[in-house]
Amino acid sequence: MTPVIILRPEPGASESAARARRLGLAPRLCSLFEARPIAWEAPPREDFDALLMTSAQAARLGGAQLARYHGLPAYAVGSATARAMAEEGFQNIVHGDLDGSAIAARITADGRHRLLHLGGTTVAPIAPGPLNIQRVPVYTIGEKPEAGLHALLEPDAVLLVHSPRAGSRLAALVDPLQRRDLHIIAISPAALEACGQGWASGEAPGQPDDERMLALAVRLCE
CATH class of the missing domain: 3.40.50.10090 (Rossmann fold)
Known part of the structure; x- marks a missing residue:
């Protein structure tokens, strides 16, 4: 086979x-490759009116600090990311099946302005439009033999x-x-x-x- x-x-x-x-x-x-969590400082929740994850690894490896953002409107790129976020306690997750720029346009259309993007140390570029996006890495991807x-x-x-x-x-x-x-x-x-x-x-x-x-x-x- x-x-x-x-x-x-x-x-x-x-x-x-x-x-x-x-x-x-x-x-x-x-x-x-293998994904590894990294130390990160959680910015104040009140600085944001929405949360975005573009990778399921951010939800899996973000750690206990993710709970600070459970009340924010949550957005995800891809169904796998949305499932991982739900497993970490996020609710009413809006997910898109295209890319970060497409979901950013959706977030803007929903009337959000200040977005926290939790992801890896390297991420695909996102066209922010009018959004103010703060990106915080919570994991890294390292090469394996x-x-x-x-x-x-x-x-x-x-x-x-x-x-x-x-x-x-x-x-x-x-x-x-x-x-x-x-x-x-x-x-x-x-x-x-x-x-x-x-x-x-x-x-x-x-x-x-x-x-x-x-x-x-x-x-x-x-």
Whole structure:
């Protein structure tokens, strides 16, 4: 059976693998990165009228200080982020399936002005429009040794790339001769572009989420 290689950090990697198995796919885990919490200073709640998270890792790794913001209107990019926020006690979460700029436009339309964005040390740019956004990193993503990746790269394998950073690292690890027998499914056009050229195929779903990536993988593996 064609292997589907999942490169994202835990716990997302295991979640993707479980979804893949339910779809009849053969997932192989080879995380290139790991998420780690960092110390952060929580700004005063009264300085904001909305909270945004663009990654589920912010909810999972933000720690006890997240509770300070439970009363704020909460926004998330992606259903996985919204679920992680709900697990940490946030309620009435509004989520969008596009990107940070799209949800920022929604927040503005809802009449919010002062936004706290909790995320990683590196995040995709957000067009703020009229919003005043304060970004506070609560976690970082560090590289893991890529031991085992090349053993999984059999012909026609499908690689799931969940971020531009993962795409860039994959491009550095896999030489052009290997690429021509491997397929890329990336979470976004930016992540796909970061993978470079020369792959057997490359595509991204219309909306950036894991379920849609796996639906594309099912089609490739049929």
